[in-house]
Amino acid sequence: MKSSQNKKRAGLLALVCAAGTVQAVEWRGLLDLRASDADASAAITSSGMSKSRYDAGSPTLSIGQAVLHGDADLTDTISASLELGADQQHRGRTVDVREAWLAWSPLPAGAWKTRVKAGFFFPPSSVEIDYDAVGWVPKHTISASAINSWIGEELRTNGVEWSARRLGRHAGAPYDVGVVLGAFTGNDPTGTLLAWRGWSITDRIGGRNDALLLPDIPSYGPTGTISRQSRTIHPFREIDGRLGYYAGANLNFGSALELAALHYDNRADPWVVKDGQYGWRTRFDHVSAVWRPQGEWELAMQAMRGDTLMGWNAVALDFQSWYLLASHPLGPGTAALRYDRFRTTEHDNLPGDPNNETGHGVALAYELPLTDSWSLMSEALFVRSDRAARVLIDEAPLQNERSLTVSLRLKW
Template identity: 65%
Template sequence: MTYRILPLALALLATESYAAELHGSLDLRAGHSNAGRSFLDGGMGKTRYDTAAPALSIGQAVLRAEFDVLDTVSAGVELSGDDRHHNVVDMREAWFVWSPVPAGAWKMRVKAGYFFPPTSVEIDYEGLGWTPTRTISSAAINSWIGEELRTNGVEWSARRMGRHVDAPYDVGVVAAVFTGNDPAGTLLAWRGWSISDRIAGRNEALQLADLPVYRADGAIPRQSRTIHPFREIDGRPGYYVGTNLRSGPGLELAALHYDNRANPLAVQGGQYGWRTRFHHASLAWRPAPGWELLAQAMRGDTLMGANGVALDFRAWYALASRRIGRATLALRYDRFSTSEHDILPDDPNNERGHALALAYRLPLADGWTLMFESLFVRSDRSARDLIGEPQHQAERSLLASLRWQF
């Protein structure tokens, strides 16, 4: 019920004597793609845009309100929309944060509500919209997180500030308990990885490809073709724990273990529980002024039913960016795969692929930013045969983004 109570509570607080600070973003897109049917249209393409996509569209529209409740308590809510949302406007995040004044070297924070887990160096965890800043698309890891993962619960974090103990680095820990996210893993199994910046809203409904396995005469007829990724199905809370290290402005390391603890035999309203677990590690290194190297890696597994669908998944990427005057040039390489080991050979879910993105970002005046991205994705997925698509696909797109932030 947290996700229903929070927006109302935040709205009531905002109408009192607490002045809200508003921030927003509007991203206008133009592009061309040779890709087959996108995953947003029930296909198994890896990109957001395909040959049927409009030449002009709204990539992202985000509005965030933040305000102080007390000296040590703040709150916020973020709404979003684009031309493909199931609801015209949906909630992306809503939270309260308690940050007590530190008494020593340790700085603590408690965050409660509905928000993204701290799993990305490509995307500013505290930034507006949870969208990438160096490229237009997100890497496969962050594309999946944006669609299927959200913390609907409480997160505790603490950081030991090195300057208080004469240490050259800061060290931090994080732990969270959450509900929802029981269907997480559905998209990885039956659609696979994607390379996109599509962020799901709280009430999102995502449609899978028309695969035989969940048709009325299929092996899993209780599974709906429409996925609601943030549902709570079995009443069991999930958790994640992690640690991080920061050495000055030049080096950041982090690791996280995630387990939604879903019951894979539970099913409700056409949605199964998927027991999804993963390990995640990230690196951000700034070896010289103007240079930045980022990397993330994820390895995990997911299970649905009595071994009806079971697979391991892996992905990693490396990104290098270089500031050239006011502009930034970025190059990112992705690899991703899934490997199944279940009892339904007629439901193939193996895939492997890689992607390359080259992006150019130029800040303009008064909050405007112009970006260009060339994206290439090559992938193999045998399940495409079942819906009349070629197993092997090579997708190319060229995108331009004009983004305004205030």
């Protein structure tokens, strides 16, 4: 295990050094200062089963995140990227690697443009997140949807991705069409959070060395039925030596309409357990759409449906979630409204370990640019969820959570 971790660290260090030797390095950053007021019970950052990042005991003022992002052109066709992040509620290292990758983008041949990307990075599975911005933050809200909150904590590609796009303007077509294929290691524990903590609506981003503390429930306690499972989860560990994969396609009619679909399968062996981490066979299908009609409206939706399995049907559940988001300029800023639905449905052999959950959430946000570098965003969030497992930690299954968060952001 130590040898494998050392090799991974050496690879990341080599990428950093490679970027550092190039003069054309562009460094960007994000500092996100927060003021929050919430009434939830123990939040996910306090190993609880509420749905938000902040609870009634959270400090009013905090650092939401601090991010340093570097991009470098190593040659005319090879580029490198590195992103480091930190926040006050990180249980792993204080400063952690969020992304680190190399990309080869050969000169286009005709209408086709291709790219090969290798390293540690987010899969292309969100229309809510601005992939070109610093910090993998939502464009119009503070919190991410349930889908993207889960992706931010438990999903990362640690491998290779090939993508190709046929540019319509070079082929006499009114649309661009693209395909993407990815193969990766790690992500074997993916599904653990959905099963034992449930969906969340937050903006917490996991790092490569992240450590998440699960709620204190009996199933994985010293005398529980799954006692080999550690209460601390490392989402990006490789456990069984198998490669996972994803495959997707997208279709864009200029900027007016964007459609995408993705199938993901980590191919984990649910029988394997190593260093307190089980393999979870997790797979899902994902679709998304963005429509920008006249009048500066932007309407976005995402939907996900999948399943996860650990052990000999010890934990097995189906999961699904979707959201709708609308945004429009309002006065000097931009207003946004998002509605979320989420659910998990168990069908396993451990009745004493309930994993069923239903819920919905509403987020209302407003972003106000102050200068070219400073902006102010506020968000009111309401989440209602019903999770039977809360009785195991002496909480009511049905909970309503409300929070108000103000974010002062500095970007450079």
